[in-house]
Amino acid sequence: MGTLTSRTNAPHAPNLPKQDRSRATRRHLLEAAVACLAEHGWAGSTVAVVAERAGVSRGAAQHHFPTREDLFTAAVEHVAEERSAALRGLLSATRPVVGPARTYAVVEGIADLCTGPLFRAALQLWVAAANEEPLRSRVVDLEVRVGREVHRMAVELLGADESVPGVRETVQGFLDMARGLGLANLLTDDSARRERVVAHWAALLDDVLRPRGRG
Amino acid sequence: MGTLTSRTNAPHAPNLPKQDRSRATRRHLLEAAVACLAEHGWAGSTVAVVAERAGVSRGAAQHHFPTREDLFTAAVEHVAEERSAALRGLLSATRPVVGPARTYAVVEGIADLCTGPLFRAALQLWVAAANEEPLRSRVVDLEVRVGREVHRMAVELLGADESVPGVRETVQGFLDMARGLGLANLLTDDSARRERVVAHWAALLDDVLRPRGRG
Numbered sequence: 001m002g003t004l005t006s007r008t009n010a011p012h013a014p015n016l017p018k019q020d021r022s023r024a025t026r027r028h029l030l031e032a033a034v035a036c037l038a039e040h041g042w043a044g045s046t047v048a049v050v051a052e053r054a055g056v057s058r059g060a061a062q063h064h065f066p067t068r069e070d071l072f073t074a075a076v077e078h079v080a081e082e083r084s085a086a087l088r089g090l091l092s093a094t095r096p097v098v099g100p101a102r103t104y105a106v107v108e109g110i111a112d113l114c115t116g117p118l119f120r121a122a123l124q125l126w127v128a129a130a131n132e133e134p135l136r137s138r139v140v141d142l143e144v145r146v147g148r149e150v151h152r153m154a155v156e157l158l159g160a161d162e163s164v165p166g167v168r169e170t171v172q173g174f175l176d177m178a179r180g181l182g183l184a185n186l187l188t189d190d191s192a193r194r195e196r197v198v199a200h201w202a203a204l205l206d207d208v209l210r211p212r213g214r215g
Numbered sequence: 216m217g218t219l220t221s222r223t224n225a226p227h228a229p230n231l232p233k234q235d236r237s238r239a240t241r242r243h244l245l246e247a248a249v250a251c252l253a254e255h256g257w258a259g260s261t262v263a264v265v266a267e268r269a270g271v272s273r274g275a276a277q278h279h280f281p282t283r284e285d286l287f288t289a290a291v292e293h294v295a296e297e298r299s300a301a302l303r304g305l306l307s308a309t310r311p312v313v314g315p316a317r318t319y320a321v322v323e324g325i326a327d328l329c330t331g332p333l334f335r336a337a338l339q340l341w342v343a344a345a346n347e348e349p350l351r352s353r354v355v356d357l358e359v360r361v362g363r364e365v366h367r368m369a370v371e372l373l374g375a376d377e378s379v380p381g382v383r384e385t386v387q388g389f390l391d392m393a394r395g396l397g398l399a400n401l402l403t404d405d406s407a408r409r410e411r412v413v414a415h416w417a418a419l420l421d422d423v424l425r426p427r428g429r430g
Binding site: 039040041043044120123124126127128129130131136139140143166169170172173174175176177178179180181183184186187188193196197199200201204208 | 342401415
């Protein structure tokens with residue numbers, strides 16, 4: 001899924017049209033903001049620190065993102081969209097389309113998404129927002145959008161039929177579990193335990209979502 | 216389960232033996248520390264703020280807890296033990312001892328534990344620890360102890376037989392889910408959605424843990 005720190009240096013490509021350069025600068029700022037949040041937390045994350053990390057002048061950074069809240073909420077949303085799209089793309093190209101192996105790949109992919117730098121960054125932002133306005137209301141809006149998008153992605157990738165009673169709650173509970181796995185990986189490497197939980201719960205989930213196929 | 220802010224005023228009961236007064240002061244400090252962390256986060260939580268909240272002199276607070284790390288890690292551990300014991304006591308007195316209604320009560324009780332002030336406080340401490348030594352190593356130790364205790368409690372209350380392959384991972388995944396539900400409740404009241412997820416997953420969990428009893 002690529003590392004968050006890749007390509008955070010601003011492109012000095014004078015042959016690019018101005019609009020493309022501006023878009024590239026914006027993208028570098030967003031990626032640098034997520035990496036910064038994940039590494040240093042909200043207290044250590046300012047527009048100036050991110051601008052320096054991205055190799056962009058502070059003025060240019062402020063042109064794109066007038067406030068600290070603008071920069072970091074946009075960053076988490078942008079990177080969440082990008083990573084979701086990457087996972088969707090990766091798994092859409094993968095066979096089989098349904099069945100236990102497919103469910104395992106989806107559960108593993110979503111658990112990975114919840115244990116990487118993006119989740120760490122989001123967690124820092126969420127927890128800071130609990131005690132701080134105006135960040136709080138911005139993050140509440142963001143949570144609704146990102147939550148919906150991740151749910152939609154999970155339903156699609158799992159091939160889940162939400163018209164069946166209970167399927168919606170099955171998927172929601174699984175996503176809560178994935179976030180809990182992310183939390184458990186915050187301070188220590190939880191990958192060995194997580195692997196066992198993921199393998200076991202992928203099988204449970206596959207049974208629940210497709211009970212007829214497995215008896 | 217009681218509120219975290221109850222009884223945070225120090226007892227001015229001169230008839231109590233000195234040792235009892237000291238123990239009571241300590242308990243008030245621990246309860247106040249958790250309430251403070253939950254409300255103000257790590258940045259807003261100091262020994263002085265907690266001492267004032269508990270109605271204890273700063274000197275007395277520092278006598279019990281020489282450092283900020285001492286106070287807040289001890290607080291989360293103490294309150295976690297107290298709340299676990301309360302849940303255990305509540306559910307041990309409840310019939311039926313097994314079956315779907317029992318599983319529902321346990322799942323609901325643990326989900327409640329993960330959405331109250333204790334979980335909020337723990338979350339603030341965990342996330343602060345990700346970017347700060349010496350807090351980090353203290354919280355890593357704490358995580359091991361609290362994690363083990365909560366797992367043991369869940370196994371006991373669910374009547375789960377961990378000698379059966381997969382049961383350990385079933386319980387672990389459920390606890391990850393409970394923590395994810397706690398995260399989802401951080402900024403907004405998620406209780407309506409959570410109720411549906413809890414009801415649905417309690418039934419699934421009961422099926423998985425006792426497949427023979429339900430066919």
